[in-house]
Amino acid sequence: MLAIGLMSGTSLDGIDAALIETDGEAEVRAIAFRGEPYSDAAREQLAAATALALTFDRPRQSPDIVAAGELIDRAHALAVHKLLRDAGVAAADVAVIGYHGQTIAHRPDRGWTWQIGSGDTLARATGITTVSDLRSADVAAGGQGAPLLPVYHAALVADLAKPVAVLNLGGVGNITYVGADGSLIAFDTGPANGLIDSWVEAESGARYDAEGALAAAGRVDETVLTAMLDHPYFDAPPPKSLDRNDFIIQPARGLAAADGAATLTAFTAATVAEALTLLPERPRQLIVAGGGRHNPTLLRMIGERTGLTPVASDTLGWNGDAMEAEGFAYMAVRTLKGLPISFPGTTGVPAAMPGGVVSRI
Numbered sequence: 538m539l540a541i542g543l544m545s546g547t548s549l550d551g552i553d554a555a556l557i558e559t560d561g562e563a564e565v566r567a568i569a570f571r572g573e574p575y576s577d578a579a580r581e582q583l584a585a586a587t588a589l590a591l592t593f594d595r596p597r598q599s600p601d602i603v604a605a606g607e608l609i610d611r612a613h614a615l616a617v618h619k620l621l622r623d624a625g626v627a628a629a630d631v632a633v634i635g636y637h638g639q640t641i642a643h644r645p646d647r648g649w650t651w652q653i654g655s656g657d658t659l660a661r662a663t664g665i666t667t668v669s670d671l672r673s674a675d676v677a678a679g680g681q682g683a684p685l686l687p688v689y690h691a692a693l694v695a696d697l698a699k700p701v702a703v704l705n706l707g708g709v710g711n712i713t714y715v716g717a718d719g720s721l722i723a724f725d726t727g728p729a730n731g732l733i734d735s736w737v738e739a740e741s742g743a744r745y746d747a748e749g750a751l752a753a754a755g756r757v758d759e760t761v762l763t764a765m766l767d768h769p770y771f772d773a774p775p776p777k778s779l780d781r782n783d784f785i786i787q788p789a790r791g792l793a794a795a796d797g798a799a800t801l802t803a804f805t806a807a808t809v810a811e812a813l814t815l816l817p818e819r820p821r822q823l824i825v826a827g828g829g830r831h832n833p834t835l836l837r838m839i840g841e842r843t844g845l846t847p848v849a850s851d852t853l854g855w856n857g858d859a860m861e862a863e864g865f866a867y868m869a870v871r872t873l874k875g876l877p878i879s880f881p882g883t884t885g886v887p888a889a890m891p892g893g894v895v896s897r898i
């Protein structure tokens with residue numbers, strides 16, 4: 538089937554839209570990709586909705602969140618139209634859209650996770666059957682609702698030597714481990730780019746530490762780093778997942794701009810090293826995807842702290858900016874076919890289960 542996947546990550550950098558051909562099982566072929574950045578105004582509106590949702594005990598509608606959801610729907614519909622135009626593919630030829638939506642709060646501990654964006658609205662706007670709300674069923678069944686893409690990663694790495702790990706460095710980081718016996722373990726490692734972005738934005742107004750230049754010019758403050766790593770999350774066994782706002786830059790406050798960037802970058806690298814200690818075996822290869830792989834300082838520090846040389850997914854032929862969007866296209870096809878999308882080893886759900894809500898046209 539032809540399937541479109543749409544991802545808008547917690548970095549709030551923009552929408553990733555991918556078109557793939559897949560059977561939702563072993564076959565995956567990437568066809569087209571486009572990244573659609575958010576305007577500063579859109580980004581601020583989404584950040585405000587996220588800050589508001591963080592104060593809620595449970596999801597409930599409020600005018601600002603409704604407006605943010607409408608923005609998300611409009612921006613995603615436009616991204617689909619542009620993707621189809623780029624690819625020269627008609628909407629009628631696409632079987633399904635996997636519409637992740639925007640996470641404004643992730644609270645599996647309170648029994649919910651909240652992605653805004655309406656599958657019904659997107660299906661109407663595009664004329665394509667849409668699968669949305671891919672995390673809620675898992676959380677309702679006692680899972681973490683994240684990470685969801687390990688089964689997709691497992692399909693990608695099928696031919697590689699095991700054990701192997703795929704590390705996605707988004708606003709939050711997550712790792713997928715595929716063992717020699719095919720076992721699948723996955724969890725969020727810690728904040729990946731999230732704290733670095735927040736720091737750089739507060740210090741200079743830039744959206745991120747381009748090429749890790751600021752961090753490269755700084756010195757890691759080991760005292761601050763040690764204090765930040767002294768958190769129960771890192772020793773806790775998987776399954777486990779994080780909200781983008783579970784960690785804050787406060788401990789680095791007072792450091793010079795470059796030293797703070799270096800320290801927070803080292804923190805992300807150290808959390809990856811901590812994550813590796815929770816795996817049954819050391820992976821032979823650490824494949825890196827997501828925006829963080831564009832940060833050479835972060836990759837260098839991950840190398841130093843893990844003793845593994847991170848390999849960009851692109852080296853293996855997988856566009857690391859597109860992988861999450863492609864993954865949600867794959868999940869949507871699995872949902873149409875009634876296949877499970879979450880598993881005990883990945884979200885902690887008691888048994889492998891399907892998920893997602895289908896909006897048919």
Ligand SMILES: Nc1ncnc2c1ncn2[C@@H]1O[C@H](COP(=O)(O)OP(=O)(O)O)[C@@H](O)[C@H]1O
Pocket residue numbers: 545546547548549550551706707708709730731733734744745746747748749826827828829831832861
């Ligand atoms: N050239 C770059 N240099 C350093 N960091 C980068 C670069 N490009 C992207 N990033 C980082 O990647 C992040 C976006 O990663 P992404 O995988 O899209 O995360 P999410 O899934 O949370 O949206 C940016 O916020 C930034 O921190």
Ligand SMILES: [Mg+2]
Pocket residue numbers: 545546547548549550551552553
């Ligand atoms: Mg993104």
